């Protein structure tokens with residue numbers, strides 16, 4: 620386990636019937652990095668991601684997050700610890716504005732102490748003000764100020780992705796997991812999305828763990844890139860190093 624890792628996956632396996640989708644796989648995500656996960660179809664990327672995000676429980680091995688064993692914890696428990704996965708804006712939120720969508724993200728709720736019973740109306744109001752201010756900051760950061768009062772359902776595909784990214788900024792996320800965030804986003808907005816991921820990383824210190832098919836996006840954003848094939852990590856390095864490695868080129872294009 621490395622000192623500066625925020626996620627450590629240790630000897631993790633997951634079988635589906637007789638098939639080892641992930642096979643004794645170990646990898647780390649360094650704190651403060653934008654780490655990419657690539658590999659051919661069927662390599663086990665989504666299964667590995669789902670185990671890190673708490674959607675699938677590993678058969679064997681451990682997932683360590685921020686020094687804590689989180690193997691088998693559910694997504695909402697990981698959410699509380701600061702590991703967030705972007706998720707599509709649910710249908711029922713499409714009739715709320717972009718700003719309201721951000722304000723819906725659960726934050727710290729005041730506890731149920733006796734004092735809170737007395738002060739609850741005041742706390743609720745001050746919390747709403749604070750959440751609204753935070754949401755306005757996030758909207759500005761993402762340069763979505765001009766659409767903040769638009770219904771989320773009327774936003775373009777790329778603007779929705781930005782809003783999904785924005786929701787991760789409403790809580791104190793340590794790590795954001797991005798699962799094919801570029802799919803269906805046009806080039807201009809993809810550029811905005813990439814720029815915002817870079818700014819969140821550099822200016823605000825977010826760590827990202829990214830599965831992505833768009834190799835240009837991976838090359839722009841990710842260092843290091845982890846390559847998976849047949850359920851294991853086969854290489855790790857900068858995109859340039861990975862592209863220059865003949866075994867990797869074979870894993871992708873051979874057979």
Ligand code: ADP
Nearest residue numbers: 635638640658659660661662663664665666667
């Ligand atoms: P990748 O995301 O790299 O394309 P996956 O993790 O989706 O790879 O899949 C790895 C292997 O596990 C594939 O052979 C896939 O068919 C199999 N697999 C994934 N999920 C399931 C499942 N729920 N049931 C059965 N087999 C699965």
Ligand code: MG
Nearest residue numbers: 661664665666
């Ligand atoms: Mg996949």
